Amino acid sequence: MPDFAIGESEFLLDGKPFQILSGALHYFRIHPDQWADRIEKARLMGLNTIETYVPWNAHSPRRGVFDTTGMLDLELFLRRVAEAGLHAIVRPGPYICAEWDNGGLPSWLFRQPGVGVRRYEPQYLAAVGEYFSEVLRIVRPLQVDQGGPVLLLQVENEYGAFGNDSTYLKWLVELFRAQGITVPLVTVDQPEDAMLTAGGIDGVLRTGSFGSRSVERLATLRAHQPTGPLMCMEFWDGWFDHWGGPHHTTSAAEAAAELDALLSTGASVNIYMVHGGTNFGLTNGANDKGVYRPTVTSYDYDAPVDEAGRLTAKFHAFREVIARHAPVPPLPEFDVQPPVPEFSATLGEPIRLLDRPDSWGAWRAHEDLPSLDDLDAQFALYRTQLDLDGPVVLQLDEVRDRAHVFLDGDPIGVLSREDHDRAITLPRGRGRLDLIVEDQGRVNYGSRIGEAKGLIGPLQVGTSTPSAWQTLAIDLDAVPELWRTTLQSTAGVGPTAYRAAFTIEEPTDLFLRTDAWGKGFAWINGFCLGRYWRRGPQHTLYIPGPALRAGTNELVVLELDTLADTTARFTPTAELGPTEL
CATH class of the missing domain: 2.60.120.260 (Galactose-binding domain-like)
Known part of the structure; x- marks a missing residue:
């Protein structure tokens, strides 16, 4: 079986130097029928590895549950990576940040009196142990030394920005090893002295997270780690958006130049993100540094492969850079589908929450x-x-x-x-x-x-x-089923559900325009697209083609404020908002 190890200055795959060229793809932000497409496009950009977080709270919404169905099938995702001829990096947390709800920590965890998260505290450690027994059961047979794609696992996530409990970090390492993880382990922190010191573990490779001044930041990392390969585990090539803020973009040329500088040092990289995906459902996180600011539904991230899987100028700029440092596969001619014409459907059959609350729960x-x-x-x-x-x-x-x-x-x-x-x-x-x-x-x-x-x-x-x-x-997953048991009411004030039917010849990616509506949620054939809000910046919701079907489809909208326009408009392009306010 292949062997992967940490050498004096490089990663070693079967004893030969190996520069990791990785890109982040979160399986839980992509419809599973589109995993292979997104992985293939990462490969065509010249990457040899795919990285993903694992969201504890999505897999375990309740203690004792570990869901691996649909978008949560981690094993299938890693097998898709292997089928594409690529390697994998798994970052299971337990805390992941990722602009994901609660940073991936399950809310039930905090209901235990006296629990101390992200530190050496018995209740927390017991819960983490249960979680890792499930995750590592999946990852263990997929390690590279057992014929699988997984090269590395990460311990915690930017821990130096949170705490300095070295006993807790060492306990996690021991748990990984006791659960049969034999591939190298890494930590990641922003390349600041205090964070690298607090978040690092002796004997575990430190990596950095940054998006600029690569040479300088790698030097800081080297000062804390005299030997071993250098790696940027999160090379930030874009950013995320908050409701009420601008849509963030970065210069493709400048990001490519920074990537070139990083790779020219011989360092390995994980591009965050190569494809961002979508915060489907109610999975988005938020920030609060004095002002609470929730993250939007789109996680496009201004990545090389956009939210709908299309190649951007940044993709081509990054591919050109990577070609200077490693072989890249030929880029095929993609079949260009004629754009779907815009069409609309009328929302009707309102069911108002305050009229008939008993039918909602x-x-x-x-x-x-x-x-x-x-x-x-x-x-x-x-x-x-x-x-x-x-x-x-x-x-x-x-x-x-x-x-x-x-x-x-x-x-x-x-x-x-x-x-x-x-x-x-x-x-x-x-x-x-x-x-x-x-x-x-x-x-x-x-x-x-x-x-x-x-x-x-x-x-x-x-x-x-x-x-x-x-x-x-109110069980929001059950909102599309309201019409099975509830008579429609008169549209009025307060949260109101509406539905519409529309017909398409064959499934294809679409966007639903929401700028004429107020604030709420939308579903296609029972699949929750996420939240919309008139304040923007985002004014479309991405509809993955696999969520649609040839023939009749159903759109359900739950409007919380005021639905002034009952027309649902479908378009082939995204509107993610202005880059300046």
């Missing part, structure tokens, strides 16, 4: 205000009855992340975490108070990882604290 009674975590929900209706005099102020400690306030079905306003809203005036103190609360994505980096979601109390109305609450956790 089951009511639960509470004496104290529960969090969304307590409800195991990302979207929920909270209800209580008020009996107070005059106009009153509703106030609470914090809303995470957005709450629509209604009194007797009339809209009062929105409490937004991003705007630091903590209070709203109710025009009267009597009536049915409804709050519709949305988790817009958990923070994926920094000290606020793992925080509870929902209404953070105590919640006061005037001088009183309501103690009789009803909640209705």
Whole structure:
């Protein structure tokens, strides 16, 4: 079997120097029917390796569950990599960041009193042990020394930016080895002295993460690691977007020049991202450095292969650079499909949440205000009855992340975490108070990882604290099924589901325009495309061709604000927004 090792200054594959030319592809951000296409395009750019994170929370939404179906079939993805003749790098965390919800850590983990994440704490270690037993069971037989594609595994992720618990890091290394991982292990940190010191482990290769000043940053890495190969584990060739911000792009020429400088030193590289993909469903993360900013649905990342799998100018610029340092395969003539003409469908058959909440879920009674975590929900209706005099102020400690306030079905306003809203005036103190609360994505980096979601109390109305609450956790996966059991209602205020049918001759990639709508979610044939929001920058949702079918297809939209235009418009091109505001 092939042997892969860390030499004095280079990686060694079967004893010969091997420069890793890798690109990041996240299997959980790509429809599985498109994995082979994206992997092949990475190979055509000249790469010899594919890297992926593993999202713990996606595989284990509940403790004791480890889902490997559909988009979560890690084994099948790694076999697709091997079938393309490429190697693989696996970065299983347990924390991954990745602009992914909660940085990949499952929310149930934080409900254990006293748990200490990303450190040597018994409850956390027990959970990590359960997780790694599942992941490494998949990866173990796919290591290169057993005939598989996997060359390297990464321990933790940019740990030096978080903590300095060397006992915890060493425990992870021992766990990997005890679980039969024989290939080399690595860590990654930004090339700053403090981070490389805190995040490194003696005997484990350190790698860096950066997107500029490559020669300088490799020198910093070398100062902390006198021997062994140099590697940039995350060569940032683009960036991600937040709702309300610009769409980030980088110069293809400048990024290519930086890549050339890096490869000219003999260092190995993992291009982050070679293809970004999409935060389908409700999987996007968020940042909070004083202001909460959720990440958009598209994870295009201005990568060489765009969100729809198309080759960009950056692809060709990178391929030209790689060809100076390694052989690249010939680039075939791709069949150019005629662009799909734009077409539209009319959304109708509204089902309004506040009209028939019983059909959206089951009511639960509470004496104290529960969090969304307590409800195991990302979207929920909270209800209580008020009996107070005059106009009153509703106030609470914090809303995470957005709450629509209604009194007797009339809209009062929105409490937004991003705007630091903590209070709203109710025009009267009597009536049915409804709050519709949305988790817009958990923070994926920094000290606020793992925080509870929902209404953070105590919640006061005037001088009183309501103690009789009803909640209705809404299973968003079930929204496309509402019409099976629920009669349509009259369109009105509050969250409302709509659907439309449209016909296509054969499945093909499309984009759904959303700029005429407010804020909400969309599904195609039950597959959740993700979130949309009028504030942008993103104004289209990517529809992967495999989610469609020849003949009749169904679009479902759940609008949370106002759907002023009931026309659904489909287009062959993306609109990811302005690069400057």
